[in-house]
Amino acid sequence: MTTALAQTEIRFTSRSAQLHRVRGEIRSACEQYRCSRECIDHIVIAVNEACTNVIEHAYGKECDAEIVLKIFKDGTALVFHLIDHARPSDRDCVRPQAIDLSRPGGLGVLLINEVMDKVRFLECAHADGNVLEMRKTIE
């Protein structure tokens, strides 16, 4: 059995101008868990991509819809739950695909999967919305 410890919660709206602040808060949260600098850099890259995907694809626009990022430790893993209230996303959209330089889409998903050990959508309690779980072993 695993136990979730203290949780960090970051709330922001579906606006790309918020991403700079969100990255700073992700970095601060990870520093509490004594991750290496490189590990933190990589986590910030991956989680930023997931946040970007929600703004760009789930909500599909700049708007004031809320996005919540929860960060907690579960055993040896740092866990990130990215929660939105957009229409349900294609559950396969987080699977990595080979990059085609003539159509560089999918780069964000590739980065997420390169950094994280496990990426999946959880069942959502709401009719609308998505909960993307990303897990990264840090010990």
Added chain:
Amino acid sequence: MNYQIRTEGQYTVIALRGDVDLHHSPKAREQILKYLGDQCHVMVDLADVAYIDSSGIASLIEGFQLAKQHKLQFGLVGVSEPAMQVLKLARLDRVLPIHQTISGMALVSIR
């Protein structure tokens, strides 16, 4: 993010500074495509880039592809550590032409 344009030899250098993320990458893309559209050889200086995300990298890839189509030179110069981290994670550090400096570079024919 902000940017500066300078000329070094036969290259138009687009120096990006700050965060090149979803909020700012359209400006970077616009400049890259503008100068390539003007038939300039383009180097993108990433020395002062604090952060770049996939949308910024996609702009660089688009520039690289467009330059090949137009038989122009395109490359990255002075890539900062944060930018290199992303390029390596995406395994694009061996795809996009990366140079330490522009001085001494010679124009080579594009195949």
